[in-house]
Amino acid sequence: DAKTTQPPSMDCAEGRAANLPCNHSTISGNEYVYWYRQIHSQGPQYIIHGLKNNETNEMASLIITEDRKSSTLILPHATLRDTAVYYCIVLYNNNDMRFGAGTRLTVKP
Amino acid sequence: SQTIHQWPATLVQPVGSPLSLECTVEGTSNPNLYWYRQAAGRGLQLLFYSVGIGQISSEVPQNLSASRPQDRQFILSSKKLLLSDSGFYLCAWSVYKDEKLFFGSGTQLSVL
Numbered sequence: 564d565a566k567t568t569q570p571p572s573m574d575c576a577e578g579r580a581a582n583l584p585c586n587h588s589t590i591s592g593n594e595y596v597y598w599y600r601q602i603h604s605q606g607p608q609y610i611i612h613g614l615k616n617n618e619t620n621e622m623a624s625l626i627i628t629e630d631r632k633s634s635t636l637i638l639p640h641a642t643l644r645d646t647a648v649y650y651c652i653v654l655y656n657n658n659d660m661r662f663g664a665g666t667r668l669t670v671k672p
Numbered sequence: 673s674q675t676i677h678q679w680p681a682t683l684v685q686p687v688g689s690p691l692s693l694e695c696t697v698e699g700t701s702n703p704n705l706y707w708y709r710q711a712a713g714r715g716l717q718l719l720f721y722s723v724g725i726g727q728i729s730s731e732v733p734q735n736l737s738a739s740r741p742q743d744r745q746f747i748l749s750s751k752k753l754l755l756s757d758s759g760f761y762l763c764a765w766s767v768y769k770d771e772k773l774f775f776g777s778g779t780q781l782s783v784l
Contacts, residue, residue, distance in 0.1 A: 597771070606762050606775030607716070650715070654771055662708075662716035 566590065567651045572667040575645075581638040583666050585651030588632045595654050596627060598636045600647040601665070607650065610636065641670045674699035678763045678776030685783055691736075691750040693779050695763030698744065703765040705746040706773070707738055710760040722746060723768070758783045 568586040575581040587596065597612040611618055611625045613634075618625045624637040638645055650665040678695045685691060697703050707719040718731045720738035728738050735754050739747045746763060763776040 595771075599773070604760075604778070604780070606764070606778050607773070609772050609774070612772065660706075660771060660773055661718055664715045 566594075566653045566661075567663055569649075569651050569663065569666045571664065572669070574669050574671055575638075575641045577643060577670050577672050578640055581641040581645065581668060581670070583636040583638075583649050583651075583668065584633065585635070586633045587651070587653045590631050590653050592631075596625065596631075596634050597652040597654055597660070598623070598625065599650045599652070599662070600645075601650070602644075602647045607662070610649075641668075643670050643672065646670045674765075674774065676763065676765055676774055676776045678779060680779060681777065682780045683782070685753050685781065687755055687783055688752045691748070691753050691757070691781070693748040693761055693763075693781075695746045695748075695776055696744055697746075697765045700744070700765070700767065702743060702768065704768060705740060706764040706766075707746065707748050708762040708764065710762065712759070716762065720748070753783045755783050757781065 566587055566589055595612050595614050598610040599607040600610055601607040611620055611623050613625045613627055627634045646669050648665040648667050650662050652660055654660055675698045705722045708716040709719050710716050720728055720730055722728050722740045725740055725743055736750050758781055761779045761781055764773045766773050
C-alpha cells in the first residue's frame with residue numbers, strides 16, 4: 564500500500580531534462596519523500612530525499628510543492644544510462660520502506 | 673566503507689526443495705536489515721526486516737522465513753519452495769534512524 568502515485572512510463576530525449584512527477588496527497592507533516600531508481604536486474608539505488616525544502620545533489624534535484632502533496636524529480640541532463648524505473652516513496656522513520664510500481668523512464672538518443 | 677554481499681546471483685530450484693539465501697553487510701554495526709522480493713515487471717514487496725540479532729518482523733504471510741544469527745548476517749529460507757516463490761530477491765540495509773537503503777545485487781530465483 565504505497566502512498567504515492569506515479570505515471571507508469573515516460574520518455575525523455577538524451578541531453579534534455581527529465582522531470583518525473585509524484586503525487587502523495589496523504590503525506591503527513593513528518594514524512595519524508597524519497598526517490599530511488601532501479602536499472603534492469605540490479606538492486607535499487609538511492610537518489611535523493613527531502614522533507615519540505617527543495618534538494619539538490621550530484622545526481623538530481625527534488626522539488627516539493629509548498630503543500631507537500633506532490634513532488635518532481637529532475638535529472639538535469641538525462642543520459643542513456645539514466646534509463647531505469649524510478650520509485651517515489653514517502654516515509655517517516657520506520658524500519659521499512661514500501662515501493663510501488665514506479666515510473667519506467669526511457670531516455671532516447 | 674560499507675558493502676553488502678548477497679549470493680548466489682542466480683538460482684534454479686525444483687518445487688518442494690529447500691532454500692537458503694544469505695546476505696552479509698560489512699563496515700557498519702547494528703544495521704537494519706531487509707529482504708524484498710520483486711516479481712517480474714512488478715514493484716518491490718517487503719518480506720522481512722530486522723532491527724537486531726534474533727529480531728525479525730514479517731510483513732507478508734508466506735512460505736518463507738528469515739533469521740539473523742549475527743549482527744550483520746541475514747538469511748532467507750524456505751523448507752519447501754512453491755512455484756510462486758520465483759522472483760528477484762533483494763537484501764538491503766540501513767543505519768538506524770537514517771532510512772536511506774543500500775541494496776545488494778539481488779538473487780534471481782526460478783522455481784521449476
